Amino acid sequence: MTTMLNWLTKRADLSPDHDAVVLPDDTTYSFKELYDHSTTMAHFLQQKGIKYGDHVAVMSPNQYRFIVTIHALNMIGAVSFLLNSRLSRSEIAFQLDDGDVSAVILDEQYRDQVDHQNVIAIDACDLEESVAFQPISIDLETTAHVLYTSGTTGQPKGVQLTYGNHWWNANGSALNLGLYPHDRWLLSLPMFHVGGLSIVYRSVIYGIPIHLHDTFDVHAIHRDIMERGVTIMSAVSVMLDQLLERLGGERYPEHFRCMLLGGGPAPEPLLNQAKTKEVPVYQTYGMTETASQFSTLDDDNALDKLGSAGKPLFPNQLLIVHEGESLPANQVGEIMVKGPSVTSGYYKREAETAEKLEYGWLKTGDLGYLDDDGFLFVVDRRKDLIISGGENVYPAEIESVLKGHPDVIDVGVVGQTDSRWGQVPVAFIVSGKPVEDLDLDAYSHAHLAKYKVPKAWYDIDELPRNAAKKLLRHQLQARLGE
Amino acid sequence: MTTMLNWLTKRADLSPDHDAVVLPDDTTYSFKELYDHSTTMAHFLQQKGIKYGDHVAVMSPNQYRFIVTIHALNMIGAVSFLLNSRLSRSEIAFQLDDGDVSAVILDEQYRDQVDHQNVIAIDACDLEESVAFQPISIDLETTAHVLYTSGTTGQPKGVQLTYGNHWWNANGSALNLGLYPHDRWLLSLPMFHVGGLSIVYRSVIYGIPIHLHDTFDVHAIHRDIMERGVTIMSAVSVMLDQLLERLGGERYPEHFRCMLLGGGPAPEPLLNQAKTKEVPVYQTYGMTETASQFSTLDDDNALDKLGSAGKPLFPNQLLIVHEGESLPANQVGEIMVKGPSVTSGYYKREAETAEKLEYGWLKTGDLGYLDDDGFLFVVDRRKDLIISGGENVYPAEIESVLKGHPDVIDVGVVGQTDSRWGQVPVAFIVSGKPVEDLDLDAYSHAHLAKYKVPKAWYDIDELPRNAAKKLLRHQLQARLGE
Incomplete structure (x- = not known):
């Protein structure tokens, strides 16, 4: 068991005045402010009866208070279930029931989608009150979040992610991309998905700001990259497509050093177009079960290995398997992954966990191959x-x-x-x-x-x-x- | 228990052709070569009877084969005891006996200092043979090394350092100093001390080369910084003093971004001289028991807080204590430290471990205070x-x-x-x-x-x-x- 100081507590001590969150309207919160707001929210939620170990759902658009709420629940030691706000009333009811959720913190706009006896408005707490609260220690083995897999087919399953999963993901990413003191990470993916959530942790661990966007407003995002010092952005293909169109004949500033491209295999014409426009695309492969990025292309190979999702982040492992046998280079099989950022399993789904996870190896259900140099090419979802x-x-x-x-x-x-x-x-x-x-x-x-x-x-x-x-x-x- | 791929295996897969070790005569080894040499050495040592869990002493000057041997022993899962080559025959005999050491790997020049029935010459293995070897997994909770504290008084004690201690130290340092793909770390401190050893792990985890020096040759080191792209160097005051004299009226190149200064409180005139010459000194505080650096000044405060060793690295904690009470700012007391890079204790010294370590808090025996902003100023050793x-x-x-x-x-x-x-x-x-x-x-x-x-x-x-x-x-x- 490895326990340590709450990460936001530590970060607010190390870099109190650094930017933590920047909104499109230029509103900026420092790590000290984020910490104060989070302790205030933690105290408020504790007054509302939320305690250590509780399962608490959060349903919010990408807004500053969503980040505050995540940290506040971590400070209490509650497990947060981040709900996809696009889900129907019955889908949400399923997750609340399946997840044994005792309270739902929500943005007012979603009130009608939720039927629960204990609903707390995310706006109800006066963050400016500045109430002290002693955050509990972080234990890397403890579940921080349960995220239901988007479940394109079948019943959704709650993926349990520990603090350790997030820690190793954040560090593996830094060891691959490097870490610059002036880094700024643009977040426009929903924070209820792991691609967005992982940036919340990287921000606090690295001490760099999140440029937070609620929706994918191509003009606002373009402006953030061009004028406001953003150095890294996480995106999926359709976003990159629109951004390249908006970019036209211009070029991004040199300090914009990484367009982290996830969410499935990217179309080659898109990658070629990005290359022509000198956009530093790093293709990545990951999923909820690996706390986001698991394998990512690196700077040395970004151009040589176009279309590849690189190699597994430090210290992750990956195999291509068919009928229990590891395949040689260039043969397509199921991608299996192992490492300290991989989930310990699905909440209350022992049978499915046992079926998908063996000796720490997760069967991803994705198909891919390794080239002669060991670089991953993701081909498709097996079920597709x-x-x-x-x-x-x-x-x-x-x-x-x-x-x-x-x-x-x-x-x-x-x-x-x-x-x-x-x-x-x-x-x-x-x-x-x-x-x-x-x-x-x-x-x-x-x-x-x-x-x-x-x-x-x-x-x-x-x-x-x-x-x-x-x-x-x-x-x-x-x-x-x- | 967190197990993972051997770190050098992982690094050789990620960055096979990157420089791993550079010697003053320009001999350079890549991570692929370092990996191949280490598996060859591991196979050789296994043939010599060394196996998982054995206690093996190593006694070597700072040379490439010392690094290879450290990795080889890690691959086998042997615990390595790194011997201070300046010790007398009787001091070494004490450590070999106290440490239950079953074999000693040594450089021929030290043969007469060692009396042991199982001595292996570090030069005996033909590294060019390139023999395959399957390294065991790394378990963060396992002891990698035992280093005897230099023991200025009293009987030396064997400080146990786990892989986890080294991992957290390396990551805490990167989160403080940042991590640039072109980083090169100059190592001239002895690798049998934690200040040198920790760089061996950082090199492999970060994927950056060590510029290895056997002795403190001020001209060779000056040349490495001026002409060969070194970006970071670990030093102690007397080294910095000589380097500043050698520097004269010149300035280091801009890519030289960090002179990490440890080994006790630094004299203020020296710090002022370094400031005048624009040498980017980062004062640091650490010890064998914390796997080297524990607290380090950061870029934002390097000039404002001259003389301070900064704040504890992510996610470490530090208190100033007198008679069991935590002291307020500006009062001198004993420095107590806690965090995942702190040793689990002294080998076979339950009583001394219990006395120095309580609830994860280590009594360092050092005196210091925190200023109003929480920055550490180390005053002296308590026993001095x-x-x-x-x-x-x-x-x-x-x-x-x-x-x-x-x-x-x-x-x-x-x-x-x-x-x-x-x-x-x-x-x-x-x-x-x-x-x-x-x-x-x-x-x-x-x-x-x-x-x-x-x-x-x-x-x-x-x-x-x-x-x-x-x-x-x-x-x-x-x-x-x-």
Whole structure:
């Protein structure tokens, strides 16, 4: 058991006057202020009956008080369940029940989505009161958060993340990207997902500010990068796409040193476009179960290994496995991961935990391969795999190719049942023009093996994506059924 | 229990071609080479009968094979006892016996200092053979090294340091100093002391090279800083003093960003001289028991807080205590420290461990105070304290003042028994001139309270110092008795 001082307590002592949070309207909070506000909130929540070990849900947009609440619950030693605000009333009810949640702290706008006997408004506490509170020590083995996996299919499961998981993630990232005293990390991913939440911890451990955005406002974010000293941003492909468009012929300032790109395999045309515009993209691979980033490209190889998610962060391990055997280079198999940032398991799901985690190795359900130098290339989610006439067809690969078509704005590929081939790929296309005018068949045949060419093309206005902007393929699949 | 991949295995995978060790003659080893040499050495040592859990002593000057041997023993899972090569035959015999050491790996030059039935020459292994070896996992709770405290008085004690102690030290330092991909750390402190050893771990965890020096050759070190890209150096006062003299009117290149100054309170004139010459000195406080650096000044405060050893590294804690009570700001008391880099205790010394370590808090035996902003000022070793007529007199303070005298090259102050005052301070002076010509009485009275002015002045050619260049006051004390 490794216990230590609460991290925000420590940070507020080391760097009281450094910026901790910067909002788009230039409102800035220092670590001293963040600490004072968090102790005040902790005291308030304790008065409301929240105590050590309680399961407390939080439902908030990306706002300063969300960060304060996370720290306040850590100070009390409550386990926080961060709720996806896009979920329906019944989905939320499931998580509150499944998670044995005793209180819900929420932003007023979500009041109607929640049915619980103990609801606390996140705005109810007067942060300016400045009440002292003695935070409990941090024990690395203790669960800090439970995050339900977005659950594109099946029942959502609560991923338990300890303080140790966050610690190792933050340090592994710093050992890969380096750590500069003037670093500023832009956070526009939802904090109820691990990609956003992990930045809350990095900020406090590193002593660097978060530039916090509630929504993906491409102009506000562009401005933050161009004018306000942001050095690192976490993004997913659709965000990068919009930012590159906004960037036009301009170039980001030199101090902007890392666009950390996660959320699934990135389309190659997008990566090439970023390269042309000299945007320092670092592709990364991670998931809720690994407390975000697990494997990331590094500075030395960012250009050579385009499309790769690099190597596992210090000291993580990764294997490509098929039927229990570790595969040699260049063969596609399931990605298995191990390391101190990997979850200890799913809340109250012993059977599923045992099935997915063995000797510390987590079966990710993702498909990928290692190249000859040991660099990871993520191919697709295993459950998205289309098997057509015995051939493995990866939707992400087809999408990547089709995004290179000048008239294709966005594209989603899924498998359709086929009496002859078992399954065949079909594509949903977002474009300003009708699909029949795009000559996508000829384009695909020029770039893809015949069995990978979609057998049907569907117009769609917008692709269904979750809060982290990940494509929800099961919703496309459902449309095929209709 | 947190286990993970061997750190050198991981680093050789992440940065195979990066420099790991650079010697003064420009010989350079990459992390891949260091890994291959270490597995070869591990295989060789295993053939010699060394196995998991064995206690193995190493006695070597600062050379590449010393680093290889440390990693090889880690790969086997043997506990390494790093011997101070300046010790006498009987002192070494004590440590080998006390440490239950089953084998000694040594450099031939030390053969006559060691009497043991199982001696292995560090040169006997052909590193170029390149033999594969599967390193065991690292468990953070496991003891990696036992280092005997230099033991200026009393029987030496074996300080047990775990992998976790080294991990937290390395990370705490990076979180304070930042981490740049082009960093290069100059190591000229002996690796058998924790100040040198800790750099071996930082190198592998950060992926940066060690510029290794066997002896303190001021010209070779000056050249490394001026011409070969060194960014950080660990030093003690006497080294800094010589380097500043060598520097003359020149300035270090801008990429030289940190002179990490440890080994006890630094004389103020030296710090002022460094400031004038724009040398980025970061004073630090640490000891074997804290796996080196525990508290270090940071970039923001390096100039404002001259003379301070800063704040405890993330996430360490520190208190100033007198008779069990924590003291307010500006009051001198014993420094107590707590954190994940603090030793679990002394090998086979349950009573002394229990006496010095309580609830994770280590009584350091050092005296210091915190200023109003919480910055640590180390005053002296408690056992060096001179009590004169009821007043506390700190030798380090008097030495610091006397070093400001233009003709004083070096000075050591100790307490002499006095029938009237109990004790009085007396000074040993290194100077080109006889002490009676220096008018030190008048100089001291101008700068010090009367009771702090030394009552006797002794000429000395050179002050007795240990391998880490720390002043051995008990040897001066012994001279008084003669």
